[in-house]
Amino acid sequence: MTEGGKKAPVEGVTSTLTQVIAKVLLVPTLMIAVATLFKGYAQTGDGFSAGVIAALAIVLQYLAFGREVVERYLPVQGLGTLSWLGLLLALGVAAVGLFRGDALFTHYPAPGAEVIHIGTVEVITAVLFDVGIFLLVFGYAVGAVRIIAGVIQRQESGEPEEEAVYHDTEERLARREERA
């Protein structure tokens, strides 16, 4: 998307505009995401929405700056793994109850018991669970975009598509020739 081509002047303007907006929006969006995550118990929103919001912030960077720039300046490598770590965290929260002889997914403190507050944030295991989901969704969305960006780059760098597949069918080659 960074290549201008014939429409370079127009795209140049738009991309500069997007770049500015993207730069400005990055940090606030991430903050909103974190707020959505921790305030979810009181208000609309939860780990899931928070994850998507945060991811959209990153995606915007991709759209504005292109893959190479983003990956140089932002630590986005390995975010796909992050999603699985998030799932592991959520599973861990789920299993806590089992180790204490309670049912699966028993959250602590128990229903009705006193909850410790740090500021307005309640310290309960359910929040930890939401953090896991946040990580997972964030990792998922960014990961998916990175994959698409990766494939685009593969295509643009002229790497043969066959590399990605096992084999060619005759008819496919014929069709390709026809198009060329």
Next chain:
Amino acid sequence: MILLISLTIAIIFGAGAFLILQRNLIRIVIGVILISNAANLYIIAAGLSRGEPPIYPLPEGAQVSDPLVQAMVLTAIVISSSIAAILLALVYRLYVSHDTLDLEEISRAERRAAERLDSGESLDDRESSEGRPEREERP
């Protein structure tokens, strides 16, 4: 209201079905997304007790929306949309190996495969090139 909702659901579902019946794979995927939308709308309508959002403090005596269907729909939306993502990946993969997004062409390849089986050949005989290299990791 019930009738209106039902009609909307029917329209969305019918439109989705129409798209699923198309030949273009992208349209098929969109059709699947649409029928999922219809299902989600149906579920939220299934809890048809509209009222205040179920967030404490609840207004005294007010009708509260059914929170359970909301949770269900949330789950269903997430699942259906992420599955749409995997369908898209499959579509791309089909494009890479068949160089087309036309279902007819793909069915034709399927028919040819069936004929090959009938004539006692292996599916692998013709479609794979000899001595194809193992899929190696790129550095």
Next chain:
Amino acid sequence: MLAVVAAPVAALSGSLRPGLAAPVGAGIAGLAAVATLVGWLSGGGAVDVAWAPSLDLRFAIELDGLAALYSLLATGIGFAVLVYSSRYLPLHLEHEREATGTSDPGVRFYFFILLFMGSMVGLAMAQDLILVFVFWDLTAIASYYLIGFDRHKEESRASALMALLVTGITAVLLLIGALVFYAAYGTFSIPELVELTEPGALVTLAGGLIAVAGLAKSAQVPFQFWLPRAMAAPTPVSAYLHSAAMVAAGVLLIGRVYPLLQKSEVLLNALLVIGLLSIAVGGIIALTRNVMKQLLAYSTISQYGYVVFMFGLGGEYGAMAASFYVIAHALSKSALFLTAGAVTEATHETEISRIGGLARRMPLLAAASGAAAAGLAALPLTIGFFKDELLFDAALERGAPFAGLALLAAVLTLAYTWRFWSGVFLGEARGHAERVPWALVAPVAVLGSLVLVGGILVEPFAALARDAGAASFDAPVEVEPAYHLEASPENLLALATYAIGALVILSRPIWIGAARAFARAGELAGPERAYNAALRGLNRFSDFIHTIEVRDLRGRVATILVPSGILVGLGILATPSGDVYRVGEVTGDDVPLVLALAAAAIATVAIIFTKKHVTLVLVLSSAGFATAVAFAFFGAPDVALVAILIETLITLLVLGTLKLIPRKVLESGARIPVRQVWRKGSVAAVAGATAFVVAWGTLSQPSAVEGGAAARLTELAPEAHANDVVTVILADFRALDTIGEVTVVALVLLGVATLLFRGRLP
């Protein structure tokens, strides 16, 4: 006694070393024969343990007279056959190797023939119908592999399949029969059933089903066609199959369930008719055959026809005579088959017309098989004499016409037996003949001498048959075969047999044409032709519907949508729909919701008419947003938020994917002919209508949310330290759903990575 059942297992270990297989197998067979004999003499024994109590299945076996008879045959003749094959098989394999260039160790042979023997013994002893069925099918499996032993020959494979199909499919009738009994009496045990059953339609039905299975296995009309085909097997297999196993299993089954069968007059008469038909068909065709093994095969059909006939005659004599007949026939027939094998080894010929005069070159073989042939033809001083005596006894007991039929049957036997023996051993010498190893002759000699011994010392054999007859008849049997040098009816009939037999043999040129015409008619219109036609027809029909499916059905989603619509429609039609449907009312508050819904519907319909893919995606997302707005008006802000976020994300992903694919490919197949539009449109209409009916029908019902789970969840939310009930449901009450949902999300990422990125996580 149980050592017998273990035979196949031991054989397997022996067959690991090819050289050892033969002696080990023969040794086991011999031991088993001795064990059975001892077991019988010491009064038998029984094992009865629960097998699968839930289905009332019992592993019930008993060494009664019937079991002893067939076990002795299976193991004893098995022993002879194994000794024979220890020499024959290497020769056979040698020929095959020359023919195909491949070598085959042949251990399969020993494994399956011992499996055959073991299951035959098991079958003989089984007292539980399901157990009978199990062993029954085991014999079918073993015979399948033995008949198809020469795997490279198309003929043997087709024959093996035919034998398996005919006997295997009819075996299911045995199962059904057993279940009919079980449904009525709650037991599979034969002795118990014998006590419980009363004559009536049920016994006729169930017994008839079982009898059909038995008749098919014994190659009786109209199932006879598989047996001659089965001659494609190596000769020892044929010998065994015909005399002591497979075919004998059929009459064994009939003997086993005979106490049940004889409660039905209809069944007995049916047995009579089928027995007679088989005697006639088998006998007449045997007279026309030229290939040795073919002649013997048709003779087997005829001979077991006798046995069935005798069961049909019924009574004390019938039951006992049938058992005795099986012994006599088994000894003779196995000897004759082995003779045929030895002769073929010596001369490399299979047709009677191409050999002759072998008596001088192979005197011992000629004598031994002569004894066997005499036994089959029921000459005096052989055990065969008594079999016919008993036959005549049984027939006479039933009435003079039956005696006449029995006489004709005996004449046929005499004629074709003579044709076989004289054709091979008498006349002028033709062709060359090599020496055959002793192991190919000795078993014939032993069996032949047994035939003679039986002719003099008949009592042991008679005792065995009496015991067996008692088991079949369900009462003690007091029949004593012996020579009576007087003009008793039996003796007169026997003499008549010899006289007419001689006439028939001498008048061969007169009737042979008619007999051939009969055989030819059978080939043209017989059951074998029906079998082949059915097989071909089925395959052709299958190809036909497959073409239809591949051409018209594969890849057609409509094949799901339309039947679904029909199903739902049927459901609606089948149920009363008085005031099920409600229109519901629209109040002023609903207007925003109505507008949002309308927007969603309009945007959705717009998608159909959008051509360009990018526009398509944007219209799609607007439809999604409209739906999200509708969610908000349903009082579901959480849902609305997530819906909007997700919609944004998915729009980006779709656009991204579209970017990966060239525009030309992207548009491929996007336009469809008008005709298809109408067809697809109507299918879509059906789908939409179905959705409408389901939605309207259910939504019209008063919502059961009051008093439902939702209210309690709302009440309990503060307990879980939360204000937003939806969130607490997601994170606590139904956290299992949530974690499942996000697992799907994570899996999708992994899946996309697998498909596009070689499974590396980005």
Next chain:
Amino acid sequence: MTLLSLPIGITWVLGTVLAMLDGRRPLVGWLSVAGLGASFVSVIVLSVTVVQNGPLEMVAGGWPEGVGIQLRADVLGVTFALVSSAVIFFALVYEVMGGVRSRTFPAFVLFVNTGLMGIFLTGDIFNFYVFFEISMVAAYVLTGYRERDYQVRAAFIFAIVNLIGSVIFLVAVGGLYHLTGSLDMQIVAERITQAELAPTVSIAAAILVAFGLKLGLFPFHYWLPAVYVGSHASVVAILSGALANIGGYGLLRFGGDILPEVLALGAPVIIILGTASIIYGALQAVSRRSPAEVMAYSAIGQVGYILIALGIGGPIGFAAAVLYAVVNSLNKLLLFLAIGLRGPLVGVAFAIGAFSVAGVPPAPGFLGKLALFRTGLEMESLANSIALVTLIFLGGALSFLYSFQVYQRVYMKPDQTPPAPPMQTDPFSAGGPNKPSPLAVRGMVVVLAALVVAVGVWPEPLLVLSDGAAAVLAGGAGGAP
């Protein structure tokens, strides 16, 4: 409580860990095998407990029933869990022995297992849907495993069709909730009786379609041959041996347990569909040339038997349906694994599978046939009984025919000549299409065949399970106490 979570949890956690590792490494492969083995053992322990002490229940989160999601293990559930778990285990061992070719294969297999265990052990209809999606998503990707052209095609067809099925099922779940106000299976079963019949029936029709699609029931079968022929052997074994169980279990659970009245009403339709399936599948299978194709069409037919038994219902009918489903899973596992191999010994395994399909003892198929005939004889009217028994007999005869026609064509050859390559899959080794598969893999399949025979020889545990499962269903609304 832990016992109930283990079958679901073990593979869930392990799958999460393995998703981050390279599944082609043998260590990772064997780790996944160990995990599945542990899961399988936990299912066995759970089954024994359930059979001896009655159902186990647990509400997630420790909330009262009806608030949280209830997990419940009854005999019906554990029976299906047991057989599915076993099928997946063997398929995975098979693939790991032969060499996994994709990074993600073991993880996806573990997640299929997680989803299935969840389905069989949950007592909540929406939770059922969620687990259903977990196993389906994993299966969509697995279907494309090895990524040949025809495998990608298969994956796409499979995904589209099953997504339609999922949506239809989701609608049914929503409808049930609307009518009863609850998602708990027991409560739904109690309350649904008070709802109007018409909407209930339309929901039931939706459920039938959804699970019929999963089973590959005629006329919802069209996706099945392409997928079963195209996909890799171990994947097809999982799809047909484990995943198809969702359909059978779902119909039993939703039909027999939750909507017994509607099931009774719809019995004729179900029996007719089953009949059509048997005839159609068997007729198609007769002339197919490749073993995979024959068995694919056979699968369509075999499903029909389950439907018939379900339609007849009652303790005997339900028991027969469960029994047949289990036996069918084992057959398909064995056959499809054998089809993927070549070389000596493979024929033996295929033969045992074929004998089982044809209902020849001692392979366990005959138990299924026996139970079915017994069910057929249970019909109220004599004419129906005769018609049904004749039909099952004909179906059995055809299965005899197609199993052995193809067996002869492909396997009954002299041992020494290289067998014609079985049609479907690529060889394990890179040594060309006629090279025999590794001995260890072939050995494993033969061992599997022996185990299958063992089930037939000592059927008592299976019978106890199927009878117990039937007792759960025949117990009427709400299932076991």
